[in-house]
Amino acid sequence: MTTTRDLQRTPSVFTFGEPLVVLVPDAPGLLATTHQLRPYPAGAELNTAVGLARLGLNVAMGCSVGADAFGQLILKSGRAEGVNMAYVRQDEAAPTGVFFKQWSGLKGKTTVYYYRSTSSMAMGGWQPSEELLRALQARTWDWVHSTGITWMIGERTRRVATELLERCHMLELPVSFDVNVRLKLGDVEQWRACVWEVLPYLTWFLLGDEEAALLFDTDDAARIEQVLRDRGFSGEGVVLKLGEAGAVASVQGAQTRTPAWPVSRVVDTVGAGDGFNAGWIAGMLRGFDLNEALKLGAVVGAYAVTSMADYDGYPTWPEALQELTGKGFVER
Numbered sequence: 235m236t237t238t239r240d241l242q243r244t245p246s247v248f249t250f251g252e253p254l255v256v257l258v259p260d261a262p263g264l265l266a267t268t269h270q271l272r273p274y275p276a277g278a279e280l281n282t283a284v285g286l287a288r289l290g291l292n293v294a295m296g297c298s299v300g301a302d303a304f305g306q307l308i309l310k311s312g313r314a315e316g317v318n319m320a321y322v323r324q325d326e327a328a329p330t331g332v333f334f335k336q337w338s339g340l341k342g343k344t345t346v347y348y349y350r351s352t353s354s355m356a357m358g359g360w361q362p363s364e365e366l367l368r369a370l371q372a373r374t375w376d377w378v379h380s381t382g383i384t385w386m387i388g389e390r391t392r393r394v395a396t397e398l399l400e401r402c403h404m405l406e407l408p409v410s411f412d413v414n415v416r417l418k419l420g421d422v423e424q425w426r427a428c429v430w431e432v433l434p435y436l437t438w439f440l441l442g443d444e445e446a447a448l449l450f451d452t453d454d455a456a457r458i459e460q461v462l463r464d465r466g467f468s469g470e471g472v473v474l475k476l477g478e479a480g481a482v483a484s485v486q487g488a489q490t491r492t493p494a495w496p497v498s499r500v501v502d503t504v505g506a507g508d509g510f511n512a513g514w515i516a517g518m519l520r521g522f523d524l525n526e527a528l529k530l531g532a533v534v535g536a537y538a539v540t541s542m543a544d545y546d547g548y549p550t551w552p553e554a555l556q557e558l559t560g561k562g563f564v565e566r
């Protein structure tokens with residue numbers, strides 16, 4: 235299966251998963267004593283969708299949100315970023331999921347607290363409409379992106395998500411899957427079971443170094459690829475994100491490595507992985523070679539860590555291009 239195609243039109247991506255609203259304190263410290271919280275749209279797949287839209291791709295999101303104020307916040311934000319939100323259902327029966335960030339200035343660490351177990355997506359409030367299935371069949375999108383979080387929030391959503399990836403695989407649509415382990419949603423064995431379930435349908439398997447240690451007890455991308463192939467993975471390869479150390483891809487055991495893009499001040503790393511994914515997918519679909527695509531991923535990842543909200547820091551296409559080419563634009 236080819237994953238990099240020389241497209242004559244703007245490349246397009248479909249992604250599905252749970253968008254959330256995150257409430258972020260103004261300053262580091264305990265949530266219990268904070269006086270001000272700011273709401274921002276978040277959720278791994280929405281973050282990646284926004285990253286892709288900023289890089290000039292056509293992107294559509296599939297999910298449900300509550301028919302509530304936070305659902306509206308997500309819809310408005312997605313639309314304002316140019317994400318096609320036509321496949322988002324507003325659910326009267328269950329609310330939009332939320333989470334809170336607690337930010338420790340001293341340790342430079344962010345802790346998250348979820349309030350999502352009865353959210354619309356967790357309760358199985360979304361399934362692909364006939365219209366969406368027809369659009370997939372008609373190859374409206376060149377690529378589908380998903381993350382393991384969708385498999386771990388509720389049984390019904392899990393079944394729907396697996397069936398959707400199976401369908402994409404049958405249609406020979408490239409599928410990227412970032413395992414995105416969140417131990418607050420399940421233990422390591424449950425996450426492994428999720429990986430084995432979706433593995434046959436994936437083209438690219440993405441993960442971070444902490445996830446590699448948890449799931450595979452190694453930080454060697456080629457070894458991870460081999461474990462996956464032994465378990466039935468027949469896709470293109472593995473992309474392993476290494477935080478400040480950049481990223482490495484393994485394709486049939488051959489490794490391609492890129493360093494992290496330099497950052498002057500790291501504010502919060504949550505959302506860096508989703509941003510990286512957007513940059514890398516955009517690079518692959520724009521016909522970059524694997525190394526250049528990883529580099530574009532690193533640029534978006536670096537921009538991401540400069541802001542507190544998940545995707546606020548992501549670059550536009552001209553900004554990313556300026557980083558990659560070194561050619562400046564006039565700033566004042």
Ligand SMILES: Nc1ncnc2c1ncn2[C@@H]1O[C@H](COP(=O)(O)OP(=O)(O)OP(=O)(O)O)[C@@H](O)[C@H]1O
Nearest residue numbers: 442475476477480481494505506507510532535536
């Ligand atoms: N401190 C940093 N400085 C520069 N770039 C960074 C930094 N942290 C992350 N990045 C960039 O972002 C990419 C993704 O970050 P990371 O490795 O943390 O992904 P992840 O584990 O998938 O993240 P997440 O916590 O969002 O799931 C890295 O590969 C790197 O290119």
Ligand SMILES: O=C(O)C(=O)C[C@H](O)[C@H](O)CO
Nearest residue numbers: 276277278383416505508544
């Ligand atoms: O953790 C989750 O489920 C989220 O999707 C919330 C955050 O936005 C996400 O972790 C950022 O990668």
